[in-house]
Amino acid sequence: MPTRDSDAVPDGGVARTVPARDDRSDYQYVSESVERPDLVTALESRVDGDVRFDTYTRQMYATDASAYEVTPIGVVFPTSTEDVASVVSYCAEEGIPVLPRGGGTSLAGQTVNEAVVLDFTRHMDAVRDVDPDAREARVQAGTVLATLNDRAAEHGLTFGPDPAAGNRSAIGGAIGNNSTGAHSLVYEKTDHYVEEVEVVLADGTVTTFGEIAVEELRERADPDGDAEERVAAGVVAVLDEHTDEIHERFPEMKRNVSGYNLDRLVAEAEGEYGEAGVVNLARLLAGSEGTLAVITEATVSLEPMPETKSVALLTYDSVVETVSDVVHVLEHEPAAVELIDDVLIELASNTTEFADVAAKLPDRTEAALLVEFYAESEEDGREKVRRLLEDRVPGRAGDAEGGEDDATGDGGDAAGSERYAFDALEAYDEADRKELWKLRKSGLPILLGRTSDAKHISFLEDCAVPPEHLPKFVTEFQSVLEEHDTFAAFYAHAGPGVLHVRPLVNTKSQTDLDAMEAIGEAVTDLVVELGGSVSGEHGDGRARTQWNRKLYGDDLWFAFQDLKTAFDPDWLLNPGQVCGDVALTENLRFDPDYEFEAGFDSALNWENENGMQGMVELCHGCGGCRTQQTEGGVMCPTYRAADEEITATRGRANMLRQAMSGDLPDDPTEEQFVTEVMDLCIGCKGCANDCPSEVDLAKLKAEVTHAHHQEHGSSLRSKLFANVDTLAKVGSAFAPVSNWAAKVPGARTVLEETIGIASDRTLPTFERETLQDWFDARGGCRVTVGEADRHVVLLPDTYTNYSHPDVGKAAVEVLEAAGVHVDVADVTDSGRPAFSKGYLDIARETAKETVDALAPRIKNGWDVVVAEPSDAVMLQSDYGDLLSGSDVETVQANSYGVCEYLDTFRLDEAIDFDAPDRSIAYHGHCHQKATKKDHHAVGVLRRAGYRVDPLDSGCCGMAGSFGYEAEHRAMSQAIGDTLKGQVDDSEAESVVAPGASCRTQLNDLGATVDRSLLPDGDADREEPPTPIEALAAGLANGR
Secondary structure, three states: OOOOHHHHEEEEEEEEOOOOOOOOOOOOOOOEEEHHHHHHHHHHHOOOOOEEEEEHHHHHHHHHHOEOOOOOOOOEEEEOHHHHHHHHHHHHHOOEEEEEEEEOOOOOOOOOOOOOOEEOOOOOOOOEEEEEOOOOEEEOOOOOOOHHHHHHHHHOOEEEOOOOOOOOOOOHHHHHOOOOOOOHHHOOOHHHHHEEEEEEEOOOOEEEEOEEEHHHHHHOOOOOOHHHHOOOHHHHHHHHHHHHHHHHHHOOOOOOOOOOOHHHHHHHOOOOOOOOEEHHHHHHHHOOOOOOOOEEEEEEEOOHHHHHOEEEEEEEEHHHHHOOHHHHOOOOOOOOEEEEEEEHHHHHHOHHHHHHHHHOOOOOOEEEEEEEEEOOHHHHHEEEEEEEHHHHOOOOOOOOOOOOOOOOOOOOOHHHHOOOOOEEEOOHHHHHHHHHHHHHHOHHHHHHHHOOOOOEHHHOOOOOHHHHHHHHHHHHHHHHHHHHHOOOOOOOOOOOOOEEEEEEEEEOHHHHHHHHHHHHHHHHHHHOOOOOOOOOOOOOHHHHHHHHHHHHHHHHHHHHHHHHHHHHOOOEEOOOOOOOOOOOOOOOOOOOOOOOOOOOOOEEEEEEOOOOHEEEEEEEOOOOHHHOOOOOOOOHHHHHOOOOHHHHHHHHHHHHHHHHOOOOOOOOHHOOOHHHHOOOOOOOOOOHOOOOOOOHHHHHHHHHEEEHHHHOOOOOOHHHOHHHHHHHHHHHHOHHHHHHHHOOHHHHHHHHHHHOOOOOOOOOOHHHHHHHHHHHHHOOOOOOOOOOEEEEEOOOOOOHHHHHHHHHHHHHHHHHHHOEEEEEEEOOOOOOOHHHHHOOHHHHHHHHHHHHHHHHHHHHOOOOEEEOHHHHHHHHHHHHOOOOHHHHHHHOOOEEHHHHHHHHHHHHHHEOOOOOOOEEEEOHHHHHOOOOOOOHHHHHHHOOOOOEOOOOOOOOOOOOOOHHEEEHHHHHHHEEEHHHHHHHHHHEEEOOOOHHHHHHHHHHHHOOOHHHHHHOOOOOOOOOOOOHHHHHHHOOOOO
16 A cells, blocks of 8 residues: 555556646635634545645535535545545544535535535546446446546447436436436436446445345345445345335336335346346445445446437427327337427527527427437438328328338327327438437526526426326426416426426525425425326435425335435435435525625626626536536636636636625635636636536626726736737837847746746747738738728737738738728727736727727728637627627627638638648637637638638637736646647648637647748748638639
């Protein structure tokens, strides 16, 4: 065994160093105040992992993806099973509760408690082994399901259960919840795939649970014996004393995760899943929510991936007709049957992101069923859809693709059942299928985007009833909601009878809390009457534990408690859940006693309900910001680099809300809070797009930083970066002398020590001839006003004008080649630098000057084009946060990035290109990705003749001035390393990037410069080309 001072850890790995930090970093990811330092000392001496009981960490782990909030005692990040056993045994001796936690994506509050939290996702997240022959994998408890599936996919396999949060939820949590997903008709629940688990019992005993004969359990059973003997006695007691009651009271449904998994235990003992008299104790833990044992590793079975899929979207005149058709659709053996109701369709139709797909629905559509088939071939998939449509859609017999008229097919008897659907859409290729699934998946983002006090709360969102009872369930559930003057969307897994229903409730109101309790009571009664389950997917937790007694009766309720006691005599493992005393309306994140006080007035425009407060309270904790780059998207680059909750959007949003509601003693404008919580937000805007709730952390950071400057002043460096346009103007006027200054020996060291600009970062250089100078010297535009159909005023942003005029020149020449008349604006500063540094008054004044200069020209028929992406987005998006009125709206609506402009109006189709024979890796700008403007460059480059590999990359890590700042250099590098890996992995020969800071980062990361993509082949160029330069290099007539 290694010493505690060693870097080695007991499981054979190596303890990680603190990520994304170096000696210059001024952030620790923790606060200075620590709760129970004596307990911290005791645990630190026993484990290799981190022990954090500071105020920040405790507040971040007080919430999960549910409506609940309970501050934990502290958090431990174990590195091994030995660490876990040490923590559990010590806590058992001291009577301290313990809570195992994965990604914190639980929707019922089962991962928040007043306990020592064990977070497995940082260190214990390895895929130990994948055995393709046995179709099994061995994984640690913190392994994210997507990581497991990436490894399994190398062998054509997958872990069957597919919860929606699979890209951030951990296998330990999946077992704890007995998770499943949209395809449970094929894959059932997690318990079906758990073969064996390594666990730590309540006293710290480490053991393995798997298959075992009931007779062997009887031999071991001793209620007064050691931990394993007590467990054996508890299991035997269930089989001997409660089998009949389990048969009578447990719902006859595959989608039931309420209470302990006793029906599975009995079914195994009776031989339903294999040899009679043999049970698998690992599967008993499925759905136990960490209340019976702490899982550290698991062996799970895998399934072959489907060859292909096909989708039909059946449309209906009402929700009741839709759910009435489910039983008939199920006769066709689909892989998934998903409901989309009228509320969701209406919301999607009025939401920009989903309006296009909603518009494809036939007129009069009030609800729909998305039906997906797994198929052995495309022909097989088409045939399955054909038979479904012949059976369920009037007039489709013989019409559907792929077959002749056969009124009944093999899948159902049309004459024997009423047809409810009136039309259908079909999808066979991946893009079309994805489009239809997009409508189904629109539910959660739309519902969770409310910034009002009333929110769609998850407390009855996954009741399950037999599919034949869905019409009555929906009808009576809607009546209950109407009685309490609220509503909800009904959507999701209609096939197995599991509908997601989130009533709109204001938990800050006692009246609504009373209604919440009454709705829960009434719906539970309905579920029991219909032979269903209170939870078919998301577990008991704080939201539904109290209903288990009503669902199962007193005998089984006490049986649950007896089993809990057998495993955990002192009830220290996640106490209160499943069969304990937690209550629906207690420990809510927002309650009638909740108070909010930002401590400063908002400086930006907030169009959403409840303004800035609504945005601060918007994060619902789903953990979508805790994904890795392999999952794509922009959010959240700092979390991907550091693997720290405080660097994720969820962590920051929770901390800001806690500070402004008084749960955190910090003033959100004070130095420590700004440094540790807000400063590492790099303003990429990824959360505003990728987050299901669209939490705009970059905008919130701007508000907090602005307030910090006003309350506490600001540094010289911040002021310099905010006024970089003035600096660049001076630097250009004195170039090249200004460029030599940084090369004087010792100058960079002095610059870092005095101002804090990293000495090992490449600084921008300045050109004596600006873009404006060049444009004037050449006599303006080569396309006259009379010759052109379109007229553009090019805003020469700071970097383009003073440091990278070649980019601007390329923009002018490409636009001219497209027949556009171009003029270069007099203004150069968009206000982006000041906005990014939180100087909102300066940014507002700059924006006003720019609008005053551009709005009259737009009204005279000109469009505005910007070469630098962040400045283009500043005009298009951020100006609306700073200014109001018709002029700013005019500028917003008529401003474009240069490739966006070419693509939007297909101007490149008029250009004669003779591009070099090159394949290009394209790294898009995070701001344009966040505003859905990033695809334009790819389209134009491809039409110009380039082969383009658009990288699914996030922020480069430079983030304007962020990467220049000495204390952020390590974080910037860590983020950039991910991008460099993507560039290296691409088969493309060259790389292009539109952003100036992105190109600086790529240069510092060692990216090569393909000079054939530069219009003049600049031999001194150190940074990769921009897309517009590649287009200019491909002009048939050159320069």
